[in-house]
Amino acid sequence: MTRKSFPSHATGGELRDLEQPGYYGGFSTVSQKKSWEQATRNVVTDRIEKVPPIRFFSQDDAALLGAVIDRVMPQDDRSVERMIPILPVLDERLFKNSISGFRYEDMPSDQEAYQLGLKAIEEMARERFREPFVNLTVHRQELILKSIHDGQPDPANAVWEKMPIHRFWAMLMEDCVTAYYSHPWAWDEIGFGGPAYPRGYMRLENGLPEPWEKDEQRYEWNAPVDSLSQLEEQDAPPEHQSLHGHGGSH
């Protein structure tokens, strides 16, 4: 189902079919679940074990959005059984019409925005490369998505004249990172301690690990060499106006 992009090279070999990417080898938040309280244990365990079915998107749209998500939040380095479900989580949100408490006045509803966005992406693929988006090479898929990311859709599409392209992109990213980084396997990848009640933390300073956490074991990590979604490291973009839900700060 998932089209893999080219392997990534790193010190010590290729990053592919990994059970656990990242710099915290052997760290497992779920291994600590006995020290979490019941309500949290249920929520986090369900996230691994109960992947919701696709109910909102049609089969075609689900395939298309799946291909988009594979580029927007790529997991080619992960082994298939350790892929984090993103599409089902997004589909469930739209199926339940669960929103974040607001809609921008220049945006349609979240449900409609996804339908429109997918329509535009498919039309852009067919116009530019004369093929459905799902059949394109990884590079060509990235070309289309990068142009949306940059706010300069290539080719232009009527949908983006009605719907602000940057707001659609922000919503897509927000949904993808919410699904990915709320999953305990992603916590293991980035070295986040996860739930810590009732035990709590005792080493607050100097980035020190708890006895049950792992210290970082850094190595040279490289994204696929010609991927367009790599960070342009040293120069942060001018001013991306903030568009997401803003939760979680102050």
Added chain:
Amino acid sequence: MPHRLGPMQILPSPMKKFAADECVDYCIVGVGSAGGVLIQRLARAGLRVVGLEAGPFWDTEKDWVSDEKGSHELYWNDLRITGGTHPLALGANNSGKGVGGGSVHWAAFAPRFHPSDFRVYTEDGVGADWPISYWDLKPYYELLEREIPVAGPAWFPWGDPHGHPYGPHPLGGVGDVLVRGCTKLGIRSVAGGPVAILSASHGDRPHCIYRGFCLQGCKVGAKASTLITHVPDAITHGAEIRAHSMASRISLREDGRVDGVVYFDREGKEHFQRARAVIVSGYAIETPRLLLNSACPGHRHGLANSSGTLGKYLMAQAGNVVAGRFEELIRLYKAPPAHALSEEFYETDPRRGFARGFAVQTVGPLPVAFAKQMTAAMGAWGWGMRRVMMDYNHWATLGVLGEILPWEDNRVELADEKDQHGLPVAKVTFNLHDNDKKLIEFGKNKVMEIMWAAGAKQVVQESRFAHLVGAVRMGSDPSMSVVDKFGRTHDIPNLFVCDGSILPTQGSANPGLTIQALAARTADYLIQQGDATFFSNRRDLTEPGIRYDLSPPYTRFKGNPRIA
């Protein structure tokens, strides 16, 4: 299983139930930061009070989780429309739903406003003056600091310098970055508070365990919310809190006084709660929305809106997040997000070319929130997102908290869309003005400078907004404001508003403590007025005098360190 509020506290039971047709003294709409304090005071004074809360009555052990995504239900997720040149994100950013309201998911920074905040127009010729001074509110600041209570440094040097009843918290990695960067630049900072988070246990509430999930609802019971600080005492003293009760309209009698509140229960069934007086405590969006939705003959443009200012002068604070990547590990998820700050730039400095100022504060986004910030701050996506997140533990985040002035065009109105009850939803419009833009630019650059000074290898920032106040402003001139200095509407003698919406200006302090201090003061006033509120149209504006005998348990024998 008993209804739990944290691991040690149990909700008093049984709760008083008023009969369906019974007329109560006060019906309070919204049991959040202000509503929780009000209902507790009024119940203690022996008044018959019902609180209507649109959201659930949380059982913290069952309903709350140590998980970002799993905490979605804490927020006001119903539809609102947001627009203007700088549309505000709502929901999780600033709006709670459920008993405790926003105090359930606030970060719990609890600084006081400065004396200058109450005289912004007089001192700077912008914004508005408050109808009260800092010194009117000071005894209530001190009292609430003991009640909720506030932990912090022994010496808080800005505004009216003061100490705190509970000692400061240990420093986390992000706080260390703030202190380090500020020190390098000769900027004063404090750490370990002021926060409404326990550094030692307090009655039936344990101390903080530094797990970092403050914004997801504190299961520990260490962070103050009115759900655990004031609501239990309200119920002990005979108040009734009706959860899942969405107020739709305040009912006006022919004599120009209100006589109760129409609301929908969980099943969508309509009820009418009769009351001798009504207090709206729904915060800066739902309060004006309810008053606008209550328009009726004689009040065509919304209840108590003869001034035409209802819904106007809405404010949010600039809340730019500055993120810095360090060589060394920070692990920003440990310790409360709120734990160190500087108010060195709070006051107007004419050399900066704009009025008023900003604070610098720690923030502590957990992985999902941080990834969203990187979408905005770095344009991260795809492999770039994966890479930046693999460095999550190397980043520290500081926030600007900047004062945006009250402008008439920043407002809450009714939209064409309707909610599940058929009530028009709120439409929020927000525009930045020249002074705001200059202030944000300066504040953002200053915090980036602090981040570099702390030793960051890379610094990025995201523009955003925090908190909501205003839209039902208080003032002494009935043609320029909706309520008087005690929260009584100028137009209707037995209709009050008590929440963040009455603030005329907002300073660069988090509004929670000020909202609660104002609620305690309004409660003292209502209690002192007695039955006059219910029968008389006379407006008595004499100060009530503070009551020290109405506090929740465990407040006595605590003190505010005084600094000579």
